[in-house]
Amino acid sequence: MSMERRSYVVVCAVLLWMSIASLGSAQKLDYKLALSKSLLFFEGQRSGKLPPTQRMTWRKDSALRDGHEGRVDLTGGYYDAGDNVKYSFPMAFTATMLAWSIIEFGDGMGDEGVRAAEALRWNTDFLLKATAHLPNTVYAMVGNPYSDHDCWERPEDMDTPRPVYAVNTTHPGSEVAGEITAALAAASIAFRSSDPAYAQLLLSRAKQAYHFANTYQGSYNDSIGHAVCPFYCDFSGYQDELAWGGAWLNKATNSQKYRKYVDRAIRKIKLMEEITGDHYIDTEFSWDNKHAGTYVLSSQAGQYKTEAQTFACVVLPESPTRTIKYTPGGLIFKTQASNNQVTGAVSFLALVYAKHLAQAKGTITCGNTKFPPSKLIDLAKSQVDYILGHNPLRMSYMVGYGSKFPQHIHHRASALPSLHAHPSFIACKDGTPYYSSPKPNPNELTGAIVGGPNNGTDYYDDDRNRPSQSEPTTYINAAFVGVFAYFVNH
Template identity: 55%
Template sequence: MTWRKDSALKDGFEIGVDLTGGYYDAGDNVKFNLPMSFSITMLAWSVIEFGDSMGSDQQHALEAIRWGTDYLMKATSIPNFIYVQVGEPYNDHNCWERPEDMDTARTPYAISKDFPGSEVAAEIAAALASSSIVFKRSNCTYSQELIRRAEMVFSFADKYRGFYNDTLYSWVCPFYCDYSGYQDELIWGAAWLYKATSKADYWDYVVKNASTLGNYNYNEFGWDNKNAGINVLVTRLNTCNSDLFIEKANKFACNLLPESPTRAVNYSAGGLMFKEGGSNMQHVTALSFLALVYSRYLEETDSVVACDGGVMADMNRFIKLAKGQVDYILGSNPMGLSYMVGYSGHYPQKIHHRASTLPSIDQHPCFIDCNGGKLYFNSSNPNANVLTGAVVGGPFKNDTYPDERVNFAQSEPTTYINAPLVGVLAFFKAHSSNYSRSFSN
């Protein structure tokens, strides 16, 4: 990405804190730590499950994870005080500026024991804990630093419970409001801490608090709702008292299958998963990832899941399900369009992404202000820079895709769309001879 240059090098400096680094979550220039942390957790889980299939690219995955964890370590360096966002979202969203040109306020926002935010703190703990596993072999010292911080942050999240919506409503909503509550993140964080440390207290916490998840929403998984992810993660923990979670993981798996009477996911005529909410590809990649991880559980336990209506599914059924989604993303769809930018010769040209839309500093060294960038946003020309590898929000339910920046739910890429796809692609890269292209759903 030679067209990208340094940006936001003074984040936090106005208050004497270094908050440089980290990720802008989508096509804007704000750092939202809730979706960012989830993306890092998913990158780490990708390496944990499928790192052996990544080959030389695993090093790049580790670099991507560390770019995020280094930032999260800075954001959590003060006990009982966590920075959870950098940038004023309304001002930022009203401008169409390159990150290198940003002149909107880079205000840091934080949670504390008096102004809690358990969901974002627990998700940060999950990101640090899962990443500690990833670095255990290559950098033991860093791994230990990550797990110590993860435990501290989780303790804070659990001790000072509260919704970060209540603390920062006008700054996090409607962008990344918490709709599912913070109980799922607390259990998610504890499960990752158990996987990272093997400390019984964390597993006891998971079991004790499982009832707070209820018997619904076990089909949901993403930056806001961790329910399905918790149940599938538990299948990888090899511990006792996991029957309830595995039972729900089985229900979740049945609810993914198009042929299942209990299906809770819609499919387009072209075969793409659809769930309610914007940026549908975030559901496609996250659920495909869980389907693959669940298939490993079925393989290792030599199990077959029995769904209602006499539907039986083995590991290969879930692998084929995920493969169908990957094929759709990469071009096996009614439009013949790759929803991964830069892949194949036919992909979205006008994505909703500021840095991609505007000319690079190399090509246009002069400053482009807030309103100056809108000329490029409104242009019918393709974006100036190819954001190679980014997956956009995806088509409408009728399998059509208008290549327009204004349709951000369709044309905006996000880190939490891409992160789960890393592990999925690694798996199919390593098993390409076993699973030929274009399996039907």
């Protein structure tokens, strides 16, 4: 063999070895580590007086007078995303997903099960405060979103107005009360064995919240829309929350006491679908839309099995009736804003439904094609692996996971220096240079999963000026907690 030929063979062998080594390395994903980091993220979102066990130590106490303007105690809870406002609606959905994760996949969490319970309790403690004035009032929001969004300010420095927004019997908010119902009912199941007294309190309050939501029906868009819209405007209506809350109460009470309310809400939803022709909403699941979640949850009790099958058929890549889109790299694509919330929610539902079908020895029928439940597990795994680095950019969309991850996330506390590094007050507009800085965020918000790639592509612009891609939210992470927990042991 000539010297040139030998050199060529050696180079090809080296390149092949490097390719195989790279592939092998890419395949080694640590789901247990991802689970641990995804729960740590919630400590970075805490509002109120932080406990001695706080591990994300660059965060400090904040918003200690929340509720004061309304003469109530609304301290605690979570900032929903990268700003400093607290919204009960998405916060409650976050709690529901954390609780459902514990219920379905808590056995796979190991030591992280304690952290998951802590993350959930920090949330439900706030929701108990938000519903402390039932049967007449539910607190839906704390903070002026316009003044808050006008500032790039640490939560510890916050000096913008903190008004309190409530829904009541004359200005109802069935979606926020319905989601709080689901959260408290689901959490009552999650805490039933570890803290029975707390679980009973949660269930009792869930029943009160549902009575309020059902008796005084109406959207908080109409009651406090000037505050919640366009940030967390309810686009899907409130009947899905009435169905969702009732379904969770049925599960928590181990009865069908609330089924008539669930059925009535779903009939109204389907009637509206017939009128508008928007049948696609039947298969969505997010902080705003509970349709698919209600069907999958109800299918565990033998109800709405056809609708649960429809959900599976519209998301499975091989399904002849698939309607959901995927990026060229294989990520579910549904929305231009924080698309990873859909990725996590669909992946979680896929695993829950697959688990139920496997136990029932069922299959998925899409047109003339049948699929085993394992296809749903394959789908969820493809999505979680994409998030953790199996994607065209070979980057993780979770901050602090892997060697390449977002460095410029849209998050005030992370992007501004900590109190330890900069003890003096940073005023509203004094934070703007940090927002505009090309430098990476000084504080790592470990475990935060950002919104994701841009507009149906596999491209991610690591830019805090693009919140649709670079902003993390509690409800993105909450869904992935259960997904990571499943794959720890599978």
